[in-house]
Amino acid sequence: MSDIQEATNQLLDVNLHENQRSIQMTESGPGSESEHLQVTIGATVPTGFEQTAADEVREKLRSSCKISKDRGKIYFDISVESLAQVHCLRSVDNLFVVVQEFKDYQFKETKEEVLKDFEELAGKLSWSDPLKVWKINTNFKKKKTKHKKINQNSSKEKIDNGQGDKRDEKDVKKEFTNNALDSHILDYYEKPAIKEEISTLVGDDLASCKDETDESSKEETSPEVLKFRVTCNRAGEKHCFSSNEAARDFGGAVQDYFKWKADMTNFDVEVLLNIHNNEIIVGIALTEESLHRRNITHFGPTTLRSTLAYGMLRLCAPQPTDIIVDPMCGTGAIPIEGATEWANCFHIAGDNNPLAVNRAANNISSLLTKSQTKGKLSCGLPIDAIQWDICNLPLRTGSVDIIVTDMPFGKRMGSKKRNWNLYPACLWEMSRVCRPRTGRAALLTQDKKCFTKALSGMGHVWQKVHTVWVNIGGLHAAVYLLKRTPQAFVHPSEQDGGRTPW
Amino acid sequence: MKLLTHNFLSSHVKGVGPRGFPLRLQASEVRIMPVEFNPDFVARMIPKLSLGEVPTEPIQGYEQNEDFLRTMHHILLEVEVMEGTLQCPESGRVFPITRGIPNMLLSDEQTEA
Numbered sequence: 001m002s003d004i005q006e007a008t009n010q011l012l013d014v015n016l017h018e019n020q021r022s023i024q025m026t027e028s029g030p031g032s033e034s035e036h037l038q039v040t041i042g043a044t045v046p047t048g049f050e051q052t053a054a055d056e057v058r059e060k061l062r063s064s065c066k067i068s069k070d071r072g073k074i075y076f077d078i079s080v081e082s083l084a085q086v087h088c089l090r091s092v093d094n095l096f097v098v099v100q101e102f103k104d105y106q107f108k109e110t111k112e113e114v115l116k117d118f119e120e121l122a123g124k125l126s127w128s129d130p131l132k133v134w135k136i137n138t139n140f141k142k143k144k145t146k147h148k149k150i151n152q153n154s155s156k157e158k159i160d161n162g163q164g165d166k167r168d169e170k171d172v173k174k175e176f177t178n179n180a181l182d183s184h185i186l187d188y189y190e191k192p193a194i195k196e197e198i199s200t201l202v203g204d205d206l207a208s209c210k211d212e213t214d215e216s217s218k219e220e221t222s223p224e225v226l227k228f229r230v231t232c233n234r235a236g237e238k239h240c241f242s243s244n245e246a247a248r249d250f251g252g253a254v255q256d257y258f259k260w261k262a263d264m265t266n267f268d269v270e271v272l273l274n275i276h277n278n279e280i281i282v283g284i285a286l287t288e289e290s291l292h293r294r295n296i297t298h299f300g301p302t303t304l305r306s307t308l309a310y311g312m313l314r315l316c317a318p319q320p321t322d323i324i325v326d327p328m329c330g331t332g333a334i335p336i337e338g339a340t341e342w343a344n345c346f347h348i349a350g351d352n353n354p355l356a357v358n359r360a361a362n363n364i365s366s367l368l369t370k371s372q373t374k375g376k377l378s379c380g381l382p383i384d385a386i387q388w389d390i391c392n393l394p395l396r397t398g399s400v401d402i403i404v405t406d407m408p409f410g411k412r413m414g415s416k417k418r419n420w421n422l423y424p425a426c427l428w429e430m431s432r433v434c435r436p437r438t439g440r441a442a443l444l445t446q447d448k449k450c451f452t453k454a455l456s457g458m459g460h461v462w463q464k465v466h467t468v469w470v471n472i473g474g475l476h477a478a479v480y481l482l483k484r485t486p487q488a489f490v491h492p493s494e495q496d497g498g499r500t501p502w
Numbered sequence: 503m504k505l506l507t508h509n510f511l512s513s514h515v516k517g518v519g520p521r522g523f524p525l526r527l528q529a530s531e532v533r534i535m536p537v538e539f540n541p542d543f544v545a546r547m548i549p550k551l552s553l554g555e556v557p558t559e560p561i562q563g564y565e566q567n568e569d570f571l572r573t574m575h576h577i578l579l580e581v582e583v584m585e586g587t588l589q590c591p592e593s594g595r596v597f598p599i600t601r602g603i604p605n606m607l608l609s610d611e612q613t614e615a
Contacts, residue, residue, distance in 0.1 A: 321546040323510065344543055348507060357603055380537035380579060384507040387605040394597075394606040396512045396523060396552060 037080040039133050040101075042283055043092035047072040048470035048479070049311035053091040056314065061085060070235065070276035072471075075101075080133055084140050087287075090310040090341055096272050096283035097133045100125050105280045111240045115249040118273075121282075122253035130284050134269060137286045227263040229270055230254060231285075236277040246273055297366040298359045302330060302413050304406050304444075308470070309337040312404050312442040315468070315481050320344040322401040327351075327390045327430065330413075332360030334404050336367060339383040345402075347383040350393075357387045391425040395433045397489055403430050403441040409475065410447045419447050423454035431461035432489045439484035444470070446477040455480070460487050503604050506578040509551045513590035515608065521592045523552060529586035529599075537579045544571045547578070 045053040050072065054065035057076050065076045075098065078086065086095060108114050232247035250273055255262055260269065270285035294306050312334065318324060322345045326334045329349035338347045349360045368379055388394055407426070408414035414422065423445075430441060441462070445451050455462060466481040513522025545565040564570050588597040588604055597606050 321543055321550065323550065344540065346506060346547070348510070352607060354605075361601065361603055380535035380582075382537075382579070384504055385603050386503070386507070386511075387603060387607060389607055392514045392608065394511050394514045394525075396510055397520075399510050399550070399552075 037129060037132065038077055039080055039129065040075055040077050040098040041086055041286070042068075042073055042075050042096045042098050042281060043086075043089070044072055044094045045074055045092050046305060046308045046311060046470060048468045049091060049308070050074055052311045052314050053089070056089055056091045060089065068276070068279070070274065070279065073274075080136060083133070083137055083286075087140050087142075090337070091307055091314070093287075093305070093307050095286040097130045097137075097286055099127060099130045099271075099282040099284060101282075102278075102280040104278050105275075107239065107278075109240075111245070114239075114241050115245060118246055118250040119253040122250055123257050125282060127258075131269075134284045134286065141287055142289060226258070226260045226269055227267045228254065228258075228260045229262060229264050229267040230273055231270060232273040232275065234275040236275065238277070239275070243273075243275075246275065298362040299331060302406070302409075304330070304333040306333055306337050308444075308472075309334040309404075310341060311468075312444060312479055313338050313342065313402075315442045315466070315479065316402045316404060316440050318342045318345050318402060321346070323348070323399060324402040324404060325350065325395070325400045325433070326405045327388070327393060327403065327426075328405045328407060329360050329385070330356050330406065332363050332385065334406065335360070335383055335385075336363055338404070339364075339381045340367070343382055345382065348386065349383065350386045350388045350390075352387065352389050354387060357385055360385045391422070391429055393429050393433050397432055398435050398439075400433045401435050401439055403434055403439075403443075405441075405443055407443055407445040407447070407451070409445060409472075409477070410450075411475070416447060416450065419450045423447070423450050424457070427454050427458055427462060431458065431484065434484045436484055436488050437486040440465075441482045441484070442479055443482065444472075444477060444479045446472065446475045448478050451478075451480065455482075461485055461489070503583045503599055503602055504579055505581050505583075506547070506551075508583075508588075509578075511588065511604070511606070513592065513595070514606070515590050515593040515595050518590060518592045522590050524554075524591070525588040525597070526591055527583065527586065527588055529583040531583075531585035533582050533584055534580050535582055537575070539572060539575050541565075541568065541571045541575075544575045544578070548574065 043053065043057075050067045053074050054067060054076075057063055057065050057074070061076065061078055061082055063076045063078055065074045067074050074092075108117060228251075230247040230251035232243040232250070234241075234243040234246065251262060251271070254260065254271060270288075272281070272283040272285055274281045274283065313324070316324075318338070322342075324335070324338050324342070324345050325348045326332070327350050329335055329351050332349045335347040335349035338345065349357075349364075351357050351360065364381065364383055364385065368381060371379060371381075386394075408419065408422070410416035410419045434441060443451070455464065461484065462482045463485055464480060465483045468479040468481070470477050470479055508525065508527055511523075511525055512520070513525060515522060548564065582602060583599055584602050586599045588599065588606075589595070590597075595608070597604055599605075
């Protein structure tokens with residue numbers, strides 16, 4: 001368990017027991033009821049992994065989740081004291097506090113009427129509790145660095161590589177213990193869960209703001225007018241209005257109501273208007289930047305979101321001392337997520353491409369630097385990187401417990417034609433190194449046809465247990481969870497060089 | 503490369519099979535990286551290792567022997583080979599270790615078809 005989680009647990013006086021995972025909705029609050037504010041938090045998660053995220057919420061926050069029909073979102077209730085812990089969840093991308101939910105909103109007939117309703121809606125909602133949560137949350141969230149001026153969709157590679165180096169330097173110079181809010185790289189490890197540190201945080205935040213380039217003052221510095229924006233996401237066929245129109249009119253009303261200033265790029269408050277058919281959720285964003293940007297400082301062409309990596313690893317239910325291998329690791333997103341969250345396992349990252357292996361090694365170093373600036377004494381991580389060929393792994397037969405990898409889709413990496421030979425060879429070699437009976441694999445691919453064909457000839461070593469349908473940058477991909485059968489791998493005779501899978 | 507990883511590596515040169523373990527390690531540069539001691543981790547990892555011809559009797563009760571576990575912890579997790587070579591004991595093929603990363607790629611003739 002990370003220091004943050006240990007500290008949070010002490011604060012909340014909560015004991016996490018394995019056998020209590022099945023208990024529904026037991027809100028174990030702290031001793032005092034002073035600030036016992038209950039809120040509903042919404043979280044966006046990689047589509048397909050809603051259940052995994054719900055499991056994590058149940059395990060870490062002891063709260064049950066509602067999985068929305070609007071794919072990729074889950075909702076759960078917490079006491080506001082658990083807010084810091086919410087930011088420590090590994091399976092969620094973005095967080096927001098729910099202002100109001102309309103399960104079956106009645107849209108009027110014409111666009112004018114609908115938009116007028118939205119305008120009137122702004123004044124009717126109960127904003128005070130969510131805004132309280134938003135205020136408390138400003139101490140916990142990772143701040144977006146000002147001079148980048150990006151939104152979550154922009155390309156990460158260029159920006160992050162540059163930022164990475166700058167950030168590391170800065171952090172070494174500053175004497176932080178665990179309060180580096182201004183850093184893009186230092187992620188949730190730096191979010192304290194201890195109330196006494198909030199004031200220190202605010203102080204550091206002020207200090208760090210002065211270091212940042214120019215621009216808008218934070219809300220803590222003076223009781224200035226807040227800046228806000230409204231983001232509207234609309235899905236559904238029967239709507240007679242566009243998301244822009246809704247955002248504009250709802251935003252106008254919000255501005256009139258609160259007397260805030262509208263600012264689309266440098267905002268303090270982001271109001272969310274999520275419309276999915278007849279379901280409307282109004283919320284306030286709690287994350288400025290998606291939480292999936294953690295871990296990786298050196299991005300590659302197809303770097304996997306850390307939240308997705310977490311979901312895939314979690315599917316395999318890692319046990320203590322499991323050997324977890326990613327034989328096509330690329331930038332190492334999966335093993336690195338594994339090494340941080342499942343530190344009682346051993347992770348091996350491998351790739352044939354020297355660029356990829358170097359990136360993975362750099363990302364591991366960044367992670368080590370991160371934990372060093374935290375003041376942690378132990379700086380080694382249970383992870384190693386190796387350059388190898390997936391079709392001929394230099395690993396002992398039956399020595400690996402879990403294989404988790406993002407296979408080349410054949411789009412940005414490799415080709416569909418190449419997959420035809422690669423996939424069977426991969427599956428075969430993976431079945432050799434994977435431990436019979438208890439071993440398992442979670443394999444992500446968009447080339448489902450090729451994968452299914454390759455798997456069909458291997459029923460004696462691999463059994464498909466579960467499939468999670470996911471969306472990767474618009475591509476419909478799948479994560480196949482496989483179980484290694486008890487059948488031992490039969491070594492081909494040493495004279496025979498062939499190990500053909502067909 | 504940690505020594506724990508070394509224990510899982512085996513030569514994949516054509517025709518070598520199980521005789522490719524263990525790879526002969528020569529280290530020219532090593533660093534020690536402290537890692538938090540977790541006795542459970544070490545104790546449970548030991549059965550997964552391939553330790554060759556080891557008499558079983560003296561090993562019994564190792565889970566409680568903290569000195570033994572600490573030594574194993576240090577060897578397996580804290581010693582990192584930064585520069586050196588790994589050599590296949592059967593074929594003699596040498597694999598370099600650079601900046602902590604072993605390069606286990608084989609040329610075509612040496613792979614299984």
